Amino acid sequence: MMAAACARTLSKVGRLVLDTPKCRVTNTVALVPRMTMRCQGRAYGTGGAGFRSRLLLAAPVRGSGRVLGCAFLLGGGFGLYQTIKLTLQRHLAEEKANAPELGTDLKLTLYQYKTCPFCSKVRAFLDYHGLPYKIVEVNPVMRQEIKWSTYRKVPILMVNETVQLNDSSVIISALKTYLVSKEKTISEILTFYPEMKAKNDRGKDVIEFGNKYWVMVRDADADHLYPEKDTRKEEIKWRQWADDWLVHLISPNVYRTPTEALASFDYIVQEGKFGTIEGFFAKYFGAAAMWFISKRLKNKHHLQDDVRKDLYKAVNDWVAAIGKNKKFMGGDQPNLADLAVFGVLRVMEGLQAFDDMMEHTKVKNWYQAYAEGRTTSAIKSKLLSSLQQLEALDTCTTLKTKLDAICW
Numbered sequence: 001m002m003a004a005a006c007a008r009t010l011s012k013v014g015r016l017v018l019d020t021p022k023c024r025v026t027n028t029v030a031l032v033p034r035m036t037m038r039c040q041g042r043a044y045g046t047g048g049a050g051f052r053s054r055l056l057l058a059a060p061v062r063g064s065g066r067v068l069g070c071a072f073l074l075g076g077g078f079g080l081y082q083t084i085k086l087t088l089q090r091h092l093a094e095e096k097a098n099a100p101e102l103g104t105d106l107k108l109t110l111y112q113y114k115t116c117p118f119c120s121k122v123r124a125f126l127d128y129h130g131l132p133y134k135i136v137e138v139n140p141v142m143r144q145e146i147k148w149s150t151y152r153k154v155p156i157l158m159v160n161e162t163v164q165l166n167d168s169s170v171i172i173s174a175l176k177t178y179l180v181s182k183e184k185t186i187s188e189i190l191t192f193y194p195e196m197k198a199k200n201d202r203g204k205d206v207i208e209f210g211n212k213y214w215v216m217v218r219d220a221d222a223d224h225l226y227p228e229k230d231t232r233k234e235e236i237k238w239r240q241w242a243d244d245w246l247v248h249l250i251s252p253n254v255y256r257t258p259t260e261a262l263a264s265f266d267y268i269v270q271e272g273k274f275g276t277i278e279g280f281f282a283k284y285f286g287a288a289a290m291w292f293i294s295k296r297l298k299n300k301h302h303l304q305d306d307v308r309k310d311l312y313k314a315v316n317d318w319v320a321a322i323g324k325n326k327k328f329m330g331g332d333q334p335n336l337a338d339l340a341v342f343g344v345l346r347v348m349e350g351l352q353a354f355d356d357m358m359e360h361t362k363v364k365n366w367y368q369a370y371a372e373g374r375t376t377s378a379i380k381s382k383l384l385s386s387l388q389q390l391e392a393l394d395t396c397t398t399l400k401t402k403l404d405a406i407c408w
């Protein structure tokens, strides 16, 4: 978002001053040790951003699907469960090759900044549905990875390498429509979300998308998806709230003081794809710039002097809207509003603002319930995918039916 644009400007200046061939070190080499350390500091095991997960998980787990499946069939189910659970709790979910949901056939590539709340929303959706996807981390300074696209923001989701979905809410609504209705292609579904040119509050041209919070399904499917009166309206309302209000509380809160701004940029640089020089400039100058900019954002969005109060009120409003009798906004299982709010809040994990929010609001139970549900569902996906790899399809189908009844 703003931080990316800011990092881009600052890093361009930085590169002009400092960039010499000698200074260039590849991102991965430069960042691995720091990322590994960072991962130990994160709460809730949600893997606030998946870079570390991919680094740590890729080799051992991906190569071992067959072994895991054999172990399970040989009766080592419990041991396997524990093994997978441990692995997943450490790395959870957002690695490149998630286990596929049975019956989905889409090849998905997500272009993202890992710490962007809109991208995090999309990952929350894909992970929740067990859809496999590849991640392309975009360098926020050069954005080479999306040079081919006329749409210049992230997230972008490529489907089967041919259909481009832009905007987090369009991506989520279109994929949900596809999963529920199963009768239209993604290209056909995309026509329900027309691109429109609009002006923002500063008169700047922006792109908007019609119907973006609507899952476009037939009445019979809608009755199934939204069994209770008003649940569809409620889902739309809170998804929009997450984009139009909650997201705007993130920057003012994570860049609230110079110390917090530095910690936030440290996180952004560690998790994102930056060159060494870019990273250096982004961290120190970006933090300083964002500390100033966050004051402007505070005025722009009419936040209180103590921006924490707005954050606390927002998440308490969210919890109150869920009510005492429900686990999630969606009932026993999260709906698209739960996924959106979780996706946005998760980007603050490991930062002071997140800890303060957990301590001073009522959001903790909901957040923990979601995080636990993710762990169990990721275990389920891994089990099913191991069985699939072994072509134990009958067992797989039976197990899936049983597991569907007890977890996502």
Ligand SMILES: N[C@@H](CCC(=O)N[C@@H](CS)C(=O)NCC(=O)O)C(=O)O
Pocket (backbone or CB within 6 Å): 001, 002, 004, 005, 113, 116, 117, 118, 119, 140, 152, 153, 154, 155, 166, 167, 168, 169
């Ligand atoms: N409405 C869009 C907003 C996406 C957005 O603003 N993304 C930011 C990153 S968090 C971005 O790409 N900004 C442009 C830039 O970095 O240059 C969505 O929901 O996907």
